[in-house]
Amino acid sequence: MxxxxxxxxxxxxxxxxxxxxxxxxxxxxxxxxxxxxxxxxxxxxxxxxxxxxxxxxxxxxxxxxxxxxxxxxxxxxxxxxxxxxxxxxxxxxxxxxxxxxxxxxxxxxxxxxSKLTFKMTTQILAAAISSGCFLIMFQGEWADFLSAFIAGGAGLWSLIYFHRLVPIKFFSEFVASLIIGILSFLFVKIGVGHELDKIIIGSVMPLVPGLLLTNAVRDLMAGHLVSGISKGAEALLTAFAIGSGIAIVLSFL
Known part of the structure; x- marks a missing residue:
């Protein structure tokens, strides 16, 4: 027995x-x-x-x-x-x-x-390239590709770095979006970038909680209400952190 x-x-x-x-x-x-x-x-x-x-x-x-x-x-x-x-x-x-x-x-x-994730440099490079591609997808100018490339890569780097310093997801996402907003504004100010809104939108896309939103909707449809609402709330908090960082930058323009 x-x-x-x-x-x-x-x-x-x-x-x-x-x-x-x-x-x-x-x-x-x-x-x-x-x-x-x-x-x-x-x-x-x-x-x-x-x-x-x-x-x-x-x-x-x-x-x-x-x-x-x-x-x-x-x-x-x-x-x-x-x-x-x-x-x-x-x-x-x-x-x-x-x-x-x-x-x-x-x-x-x-x-x-096992550690199966890509190296930090690979993740940052992928985020930078995808930021530039998102800029073009949202009908931005090719002249702004470099600005979105740098801002998007810097945003993911700051997200990873600050999350290691302070393991609070909201804080690291807020700081990352703040840095993206500041860099985007500086690029436009010095003439490297042209459309501030398109640069910001393209750069923050790697931070957007796409998987969380998808899983939240999928769980709600499957009847897992507690998990669906929890993941939805987490995604909403991430979106709020990103929006707050950008809003602070734009409010001081």
Missing amino acids: EKEVTHTYDIMEVCLLAGKIMLQSGAETYRVEDTMSRIAHSFGVKESHSFVTPTGIIFSVESEEPTKTKLIRITERTTDLHKVTLVNSISRNISSGEMTLEKAYHELKEVEE
Whole structure:
């Protein structure tokens, strides 16, 4: 009996680890719950229940013994869809019977501890190029491409840098948008840039919480009201931080 209880807790650990990685990496709530349920079912659990929010996961397993329930907190969230894909791949291998419980746990641990994000320089370069491209997409002038390129790259750099100094998302996003606004204004002032509004719009686009908004709407449509509203509120707060930084710059012009 004791061995059976231990085995059940091991299954719960694997399910919770998979859910934790996915939720921290930007996966939708329904995907996290579905993956955890599939893993539990593949290891012989007849009935399991999960309650997932952006800040925590509650997972329980029904058995002959009293219901076993575990809770984990989610303190950090980012966007790493590569990790979501890897966990989905492990889940499919478990469902097809190609992976044991112990092997699944070790592979999930490797995914959790791995650093799969691009280097900081690559992220900044990508943000700079996309800022210039967004400028053109919003019918800006090619003459302003360089201004948006520099402002967008500087904005993402400041976001990463200040988030390391003060791990408060609102603060780092506010400072990043403030720097973008100041640089855009300076470029127009010295004659390097021409259309201030287009430069600012293109430069702040890498900061816009697109994935959060998409997941919020998807969760609301799927009936996950708590998660949908929470993610929507987080996206709204990010938008407010970006808007506040730009508004302060424009108000002193």
